[in-house]
Amino acid sequence: MKYFITLAIIVSITLSAISQNPDIDQKVDSVLNLMTLDEKIGQMAQAEKGALENIYDISYYSLGSLLSGGGSSPASNTLQGWINMYDNYQSIALESRLGIPLIYGIDAVHGHNNVYGAVIFPHNIGIGCTWNPELVKTANQIVAKEVAATGIDWTFSPCITVPQNERWGRTYEGFGETSEIQKIMSGASIDGLQGSDLSNPETILACAKHFVGDGGTINGIDQGNTIVTEQILRELHMAGYIDAINLEVGSIMASYNSWNGVKLHGHDYLLTDVLKNELGFNGFIVSDWKGVDQVNEDYRDAVKRSINAGIDMVMVPDRYIYFISILKSLVQDNEVSIERIDDAVKRILKQKFLLNLFDEPFTNNSLASSFGSVAHRNIAKQTVRESMVLLNAKNDVLPLQKNNKKILVAGKLASDLGAQCGGWTISWQGSNGNITEGTNILTGIQNLAESSEVIYSENGNYNNPVDVAVVVIGENPYAEGAGDRVSLNIDMGDINLIKNIKEKGIPVVAVLISGRPMIISEIMPYTDAFIAAWLPG
């Protein structure tokens, strides 16, 4: 007992002395020199917080990271609930022998979207349509502040995929279908999230994902196979990563997809030769959720290939104890070198030092007051305005008149906050209805109307004369593979709704809520104005 107390004191003196050292690489080396093999492997493991078998496993295995997957909230999904959760996990991490702080990650992909009351920004497909990198940077500064307000250090964002097939369920996570827009917007996002100094309490670590070729799979099948030449892989799918690396993005996530039949998670040429050596990425590579498991049915071989290919941290996320024992045996059997382990751990520790987690591991309470604030919502509103795409505007139907008119609002998505937020909102898949605080389209119109009368009829069956109809149509929420579609046609019910209203002689303003471009040729002639609103939040 006495021995451990003495050791703990020596270690804590050592660590605080190290933290004063201006040279981060030296600090990293000093910590690495104190670490046992078990502690090193623990740093490389990321567990889902809900998968912890025992909360003290955090310190017992000296886990490097925890994550909240989509919808993995504390029992009380409030700002304070998240702060308490984060600080509690962190305090347990600090009880480990070396007291290395956790880095906690989450998918804050359009605002701090798991947290009730956080500002929900448009999904990236809408962000791309703003063509306004300054605004996108500001929006991401707000996302960083709201994430940091809950203590969390790291977002799995931005997704810099370049979707080539709109049937893919993740189309909305990308900024657009060209490398040009990917480059502009990934840079602006990372700049906003990380700022120029990660130790600033208002900034968080970003993660460019999913490296590489996720948007190029055959038939747009999620986690599928991208069959392209190396030139196309580099010019189309990899271009944004070069900007991300120039901005010193701290982490990059490997992709589930394969390139010409080989899974990215086990791809040593792309992860190590290209990403780390050629492009000079010196942050850490995190696996995707159970992505390592897909490299081979034999888990031991899958772990071996992935770590040797260059994965530094494994989003296990459930069987972390098993993962740790497998990786340890691979090192003992010389199938994974200690040099590879040291390289991975150094990359992870470096980001922890840059984030100043050793000196300030807990939530900075000064950020709480701006969480979900009007000032933050105003930036989101501006982002929504600039993300809208007007595809058709005839007969002066727009702008809507605030006074002396009768406005019919139709379509079930007109009063559906969850639908306009899409997937990755409060839950992983998202859901319809009043899932968080916000204003749906109907309420928005009602709020702005002055003497104009707003009538809502979901099915458009309103037989008195009106001046104009706003008809909101589109998709219900989905995420990842659950959103893969064969057809891009608009739902028949929505087509008929628009036709029926137009056939009564009422001018129609159509608003399409969707996570992708859809086929609108059949309804376009029945509209006077048409707005692609994407997933505005």
Ligand code: BGC
């Ligand atoms: C997704 C990632 C995400 C991760 C953690 C995976 O299923 O592909 O984009 O960051 O889960 O939620």
Ligand code: BGC
């Ligand atoms: C989690 C997501 C994750 C997905 C992967 C879900 O259960 O909530 O975060 O991306 O699983 O399949």
